Every structure is written in C-alpha cells, then in structure tokens.
Amino acid sequence: MKSDAIGTHVTVAGWVRTRRDSKGGFSFIEINDGSAFSGLQIIADQDLPNYESHVLKLQTGCSLTADGILTASPGKGQKVELKADNIQVVGWADPEVYPLQKKRHSFEFLRTIAHLRPRTNTFGAVARVRNAVASAIHRFFQEKGFLYIHTPILTGSDCEGAGEMFRVTTLDPARVPIQDGHADYSRDFFGGPSHLTVSGQMEAEVYALAMGDVYAFGPTFRAENSNTSRHLAEFWMVEPEMAFCDLEGDVALAVEFLKYVFAYVLEHCPEDMAFFNRFVDKSVIQTLENLVSQDFTTLTYTEGIKLLEKAKVKFEFPVAWGSDIQSEHERYLCEKVFNGPVVLVDYPKDIKAFYMKMNEDEKTVRAMDVLLPKIGEIIGGSQREDDHDILHSRIVEMGFNPDEYWWYLELRKFGSVPHAGFGLGFERLIQFVTGLSNIRDVIPFPRTPGNIAF
Numbered sequence: 001m002k003s004d005a006i007g008t009h010v011t012v013a014g015w016v017r018t019r020r021d022s023k024g025g026f027s028f029i030e031i032n033d034g035s036a037f038s039g040l041q042i043i044a045d046q047d048l049p050n051y052e053s054h055v056l057k058l059q060t061g062c063s064l065t066a067d068g069i070l071t072a073s074p075g076k077g078q079k080v081e082l083k084a085d086n087i088q089v090v091g092w093a094d095p096e097v098y099p100l101q102k103k104r105h106s107f108e109f110l111r112t113i114a115h116l117r118p119r120t121n122t123f124g125a126v127a128r129v130r131n132a133v134a135s136a137i138h139r140f141f142q143e144k145g146f147l148y149i150h151t152p153i154l155t156g157s158d159c160e161g162a163g164e165m166f167r168v169t170t171l172d173p174a175r176v177p178i179q180d181g182h183a184d185y186s187r188d189f190f191g192g193p194s195h196l197t198v199s200g201q202m203e204a205e206v207y208a209l210a211m212g213d214v215y216a217f218g219p220t221f222r223a224e225n226s227n228t229s230r231h232l233a234e235f236w237m238v239e240p241e242m243a244f245c246d247l248e249g250d251v252a253l254a255v256e257f258l259k260y261v262f263a264y265v266l267e268h269c270p271e272d273m274a275f276f277n278r279f280v281d282k283s284v285i286q287t288l289e290n291l292v293s294q295d296f297t298t299l300t301y302t303e304g305i306k307l308l309e310k311a312k313v314k315f316e317f318p319v320a321w322g323s324d325i326q327s328e329h330e331r332y333l334c335e336k337v338f339n340g341p342v343v344l345v346d347y348p349k350d351i352k353a354f355y356m357k358m359n360e361d362e363k364t365v366r367a368m369d370v371l372l373p374k375i376g377e378i379i380g381g382s383q384r385e386d387d388h389d390i391l392h393s394r395i396v397e398m399g400f401n402p403d404e405y406w407w408y409l410e411l412r413k414f415g416s417v418p419h420a421g422f423g424l425g426f427e428r429l430i431q432f433v434t435g436l437s438n439i440r441d442v443i444p445f446p447r448t449p450g451n452i453a454f
Ligand code: ATP
Pocket: 162, 163, 222, 224, 230, 231, 232, 233, 235, 237, 377, 378, 379, 380, 381, 423, 424, 425, 426, 427, 428
C-alpha cells in the first residue's frame, strides 16, 4: 500500500490470520487477502456495535470485510494499520475443525488439504512467484517479438520422442472392441489412438517454419512412473522455437531467458523471496543473484564426460561416453568443477531424440542441456534436423514409422530452414527460484503416480 493512502478511508476484505485482544478494550486482527506476503492489521475497538457478538469470536480462517481510516502504525513490523469503523464477518471458520488453526504444518500434511494450503504463507508466496514467473516469460518473449502459439493437448501421435504417454479414450474399458487380438481404436472417439501431449515442440516447429520465432507455454503430461521430487505427471512447459537459428543461437536465448526471469523475480517479489530465503533455503537469493551476473560455461558432452572420469568422487551411476548424464553428474559439473551454470552440447545421438540435428561426426547431435547448481538439468533443447533424407533415416533407425511423421517430414521438403528450440519445465524453474525441494509444492494441484483425487 502506498504511504500516501494514510489518512484515507478504505474498505478491505480478507481472511483472518490471527486475533489478539488487548487489555485496553480493543483487538488486533491480522488479515491477509493474498495480494502480498504481509497482511494488514485491523484495530477493532470495543465500541464497535458487534464487538462482543462478532469480533471477539473471530478466529483464524474467518473471512471479513472492514472499513475505516488507514493510519500510520506505531507498532513494529508494519507501516500502516486500519482503525475499523465497521467489521462485517462474511464467513465463520470453526476453530475446533479448521485444519490451519496451528501455525506450522508439514508440507506432507498440507498436500492433503490442497483446497486450504494457499492460505498459508508458503503457498501464498509460491502462487505469487508462479504468477510473476509466468508474466516474466510472456514479457521476455513478447519483447523479443516471439509469437505465442497454442499447441494441442490431445494428440494422435503416440510417440513425440519424450516419455510415456497417457491414452485418451471414450471406449468402455469393460467392452473394448477387439480386432486381431488388439484393441480396435478405429472405433474410438477420434477413429484412431489418441494421447495427451508430452510436448508441444513438433507443432511449434510447424509455426516457426511459417512465423519465424514462436513459443508455446502450456500443460504437458508424462506417464513416467517416477515418484521423484522433480517429476509430475502433469506439468507446464515453455517451448520457444526459432527459424533461421542454430544451436549457438538456441543456447544464447536460453541463457538470456533464464537471467531475465531470475532478475524479474528478484525485482518483483522481494517480500516473497525474503521469506523463502529465511525459511526454505538460506542461499536462494544469492544463488539467483549470482546467476544473473555469472557467465554460463558451454562445453561438449564429450568434454563433460572427461571431467567426470577424472573426478575424485564416487558416483552412484557409472560415467561412460554414450550413457546418460545423471543428476549427480550434472550437479558435480556445476557445483564442483565450474562453480556456476553449465551448458552441455553435442550429446551422443543414441541417448537423444531422433529429430535432433546430426553433427558431421555422425556420432553426436546438436543437443543442449542447461544445468544449474542444486538441481541439474532445467532446460533441454536442440537444433532440429532440417535435412529431409537424414531425418527420414533417423526415424527408421529409431524404430518409428515414417508415415506417422509425414507432415513433420514435409516441413523439411518445402522451404526447410535451420531451426532450433528448447523445453523448460515451468515447475522445475519455480522449484529453483523458491528453493522448495519437492515439485509437488510448487504447483497448485500436483498430479503424481497414485495421486489424482486432489
Ligand atoms: P528428466 O531427465 O529430468 O526426466 P527429460 O530429459 O525427460 O527430463 P525433456 O523431455 O527434455 O526432459 O523435457 C524438457 C524439460 O521439462 C526438462 O528439462 C524438465 O525441466 C521438464 N520436465 C521433464 N519431465 C518432467 C516431469 N515429469 N515433471 C516436471 N518437469 C519435467
């Protein structure tokens, strides 16, 4: 609230966090309306007509409206307070049964009450930071002239090259039509198998190859049964795609993008970030500040493997050229070798998707992963294969049916251009920004294996 509001008459509405009664015949009611981390203190005098009947019965969780004069506060911790002329209770919350009566709750418990947890300090702050990051993402791309496109959630393709998919069907599971021993999806809603998308990238490529620079930002779904603190079954992805762009341009965009987002959050959410820094991760602000000013080191996968082979630490997963780089390896490179963010490029073709552009060595592809301290991979991207015949043979080599990719291949037949893009998991980014260790706590309604009810 601006300090020039002092002395003016205002009406406020919100939920009671605490009530304290003073001996002098008045009460302090702290309310919060979600607009900011700190709430507003309301002073309720015993002269209010409903003081005994209502004000003295207010408990944590009740909703109210109040009006009065904003005054400079003599108390510690707040600049202004409201001297109430009138307090209306809108909804009661029985303290005997209201689950947030206690001050501190475990994140595990709060996950079971996803309908109430946004009323806590942590989840209120997460919601505001999510909003700020989403806004920063759109601003960044809009300022650069990228076109926001909407890619489909339902897809007819059963492999987009990135993880297990959820099937979508209207067939009665008890009476699935069978043809030659297999489910006959020709009788399903779309006349063929359909799934929830795992990525909007291929459709983004369609638009990049007409509109230049585009980005998608929407929900994606993965049926991977990995019950980790970094995986959700439903999460949001940011996917820019640029025509006339190579891997170097892609890396440059990813670095500029991350710096922009971190600087934006530090500037726009100081109160929420101070809270995370105090109660969740004592180094989170410093980490973000460092990233805004630090250089990102780019090196090839092959160079990365050499450094890992030389490492004097015992890894859980073995290090060998040709195998996936695990999160422990990513963190080692960032935290122990470079003491900062790292971009790994040119991965072996066999551990990456078929659409990534082949390098001249014919062993590696133009892939890049952006690795950050503490969490490892946050962005995965690549320059796409723009040569029709090479792409065709890669599809065959990986055991897919080229007919299913006819439109994707045609993009390489008509006006093909070098193009590149990346995918960033929005919740991984929020995890990093807030310092929260479990991805279930940075999305309003987490969907994970065994958990959809709430
Ligand atoms: P990981 O190895 O961590 O499972 P990935 O290699 O499967 O990730 P990509 O297919 O490259 O990831 O997806 C792009 C980005 O989406 C990742 O860098 C990550 O930030 C995010 N991401 C991937 N899978 C998930 C998931 N299940 N839940 C939340 N975010 C995810």
